[in-house]
Amino acid sequence: MWSHLRTLWIVFLHTFQKRVTVQYPDVKPKIPPRWRGRIVLSRDPDGKERCVACYLCSVACPVGCITLQAGEDETGRRYPKLFRINFSRCVFCGLCEEACPTCAIQLTPDFEMCEYKRQNLVYEKEHLLISGCGKYPGYNFYNVAGLAIGGKGKGEAEHETPPVDVRSLML
Amino acid sequence: MWTEIGWPLVVVAGVLFVVLNLAAVLIWMERRLLALWQDRYGPNRVGIFGVLQPVADMVKIFFKEDWVPPFADKVTFVMAPAIIVVTVLLSFVVVPFAPGVIVTDINIGILFFLAMSSLGVYSLALAGWASNNKYSLIGGMRTTAQMLAYEVFMGLSMMGVVIQAGSFSLTEIVEAQRGLWYCIPQCVGLVVFFVAGLAETHRIPFDLPEAEGELVAGFHSEYSGMKFGMFFVGEYLGITLISSLTVAMFFGGWLGPWLPPVLWFAIKTLIVLCLFILIRASLPRFRYDQLIEIGWKYMLPLSLVNLLVTGGVVLLMR
Numbered sequence: 359m360w361s362h363l364r365t366l367w368i369v370f371l372h373t374f375q376k377r378v379t380v381q382y383p384d385v386k387p388k389i390p391p392r393w394r395g396r397i398v399l400s401r402d403p404d405g406k407e408r409c410v411a412c413y414l415c416s417v418a419c420p421v422g423c424i425t426l427q428a429g430e431d432e433t434g435r436r437y438p439k440l441f442r443i444n445f446s447r448c449v450f451c452g453l454c455e456e457a458c459p460t461c462a463i464q465l466t467p468d469f470e471m472c473e474y475k476r477q478n479l480v481y482e483k484e485h486l487l488i489s490g491c492g493k494y495p496g497y498n499f500y501n502v503a504g505l506a507i508g509g510k511g512k513g514e515a516e517h518e519t520p521p522v523d524v525r526s527l528m529l
Numbered sequence: 530m531w532t533e534i535g536w537p538l539v540v541v542a543g544v545l546f547v548v549l550n551l552a553a554v555l556i557w558m559e560r561r562l563l564a565l566w567q568d569r570y571g572p573n574r575v576g577i578f579g580v581l582q583p584v585a586d587m588v589k590i591f592f593k594e595d596w597v598p599p600f601a602d603k604v605t606f607v608m609a610p611a612i613i614v615v616t617v618l619l620s621f622v623v624v625p626f627a628p629g630v631i632v633t634d635i636n637i638g639i640l641f642f643l644a645m646s647s648l649g650v651y652s653l654a655l656a657g658w659a660s661n662n663k664y665s666l667i668g669g670m671r672t673t674a675q676m677l678a679y680e681v682f683m684g685l686s687m688m689g690v691v692i693q694a695g696s697f698s699l700t701e702i703v704e705a706q707r708g709l710w711y712c713i714p715q716c717v718g719l720v721v722f723f724v725a726g727l728a729e730t731h732r733i734p735f736d737l738p739e740a741e742g743e744l745v746a747g748f749h750s751e752y753s754g755m756k757f758g759m760f761f762v763g764e765y766l767g768i769t770l771i772s773s774l775t776v777a778m779f780f781g782g783w784l785g786p787w788l789p790p791v792l793w794f795a796i797k798t799l800i801v802l803c804l805f806i807l808i809r810a811s812l813p814r815f816r817y818d819q820l821i822e823i824g825w826k827y828m829l830p831l832s833l834v835n836l837l838v839t840g841g842v843v844l845l846m847r
Contacts, residue, residue, distance in 0.1 A: 366811050369810050381570070
């Protein structure tokens with residue numbers, strides 16, 4: 359009986375406590391920068407697509423919502439001809455971001471992506487690509503990779519020396 | 530002529546209007562207060578502070594499919610929700626809101642209320658029976674057992690007041706409290722009556738007939754649309770009734786300084802209503818055997834002792 363009365367009193371005291379509800383559409387919630395929300399494809403500092411169409415994100419995706427098709431331009435640089443994310447399947451786990459070797463695919467703190475038609479949740483490459491670098495400013499995959507592409511030969515990347523001609527060592 | 534027929538009609542219309550609207554407002558008030566005590570906001574979108582939420586709910590509930598299950602006993606199934614509203618509304622006949630503002634001041638007001646509240650049990654029991662669903666039936670059975678246990682000492686707890694006032698008429702009971710409200714000499718009766726009232730309206734510590742955790746929705750599992758709504762209107766009307774009776778019998782009814790009598794009655798009733806909601810916000814549901822045990826083993830003897838002591842004291846004072 360005493361505990362019942364005590365409960366009543368404690369609950370009554372909640373009249374004077376602050377309410378915890380965030381009135382969402384009026385008050386936007388504070389979202390941490392590493393929040394796993396809408397997925398984007400970022401670009402190099404010089405404005406080229408970072409994605410090299412390695413398919414790792416598509417493989418890592420537990421629900422299989424990423425579809426892509428590789429292509430290669432005349433300079434030998436790989437890019438996705440098609441990049442499609444079905445957000446009606448996506449579980450925002452962030453595994454694609456972890457798998458990406460070029461920091462191209464990134465999750466952003468945006469979660470407001472409701473649609474009236476389910477088909478509108480399928481994002482194509484032009485919807486996914488952003489103009490900037492996203493979370494990794496200044497990172498350019500081809501500048502640190504050993505691969506030769508148009509305008510950059512073997513050994514011309516950062517922290518790299520030109521390849522040694524092994525035959526010259528035999529003299 | 531005017532005072533003989535006109536005035537009662539005005540009172541009837543006024544009481545119906547106020548009480549039915551109060552039932553709607555109570556839905557909003559209960560949700561807001563529960564939210565307040567749980568550190569939330571509750572409905573605050575429709576209208577100022579969300580007061581139009583019941584209107585929106587009503588519109589919705591009227592457009593719902595009004596479905597009668599094919600296996601149900603149709604006539605009883607349709608009648609059951611009406612019974613609870615009708616009996617509770619009839620009980621308001623004897624509630625004195627202010628001197629002269631009463632539908633009819635019959636000299637057995639309390640007995641009339643007890644009779645009506647006993648009839649109200651049929652609503653739930655029949656709803657549970659007619660639904661032809663095992664959960665509903667268990668809910669109906671629980672209602673019957675609960676009411677058998679709680680009607681007895683509800684009546685007995687009111688007898689203390691009746692002995693002190695020397696009348697069954699609620700108006701005279703209120704008038705008899707001019708010197709001292711009965712909540713002080715009849716404090717035991719007040720507690721017992723309030724507990725019985727909670728059980729009578731099957732509010733949360735005693736809401737076994739509709740225990741959501743165990744019986745889907747108890748006696749109204751099969752109900753939909755406005756028939757389902759009627760049970761809720763009935764429940765909120767019941768709470769209002771018990772609150773106004775508590776005020777009339779224990780807290781001096783309309784008595785109070787400065788303000789007009791009707792306002793005093795309304796303020797006191799609202800406070801008791803808030804207490805009902807506070808209890809809902811804080812106490813968990815009793816187990817079935819605990820409920821019956823509280824009724825027969827504690828409350829009934831307590832009310833009998835109260836009755837005995839009150840009777841003895843009144844005899845000695847005479």
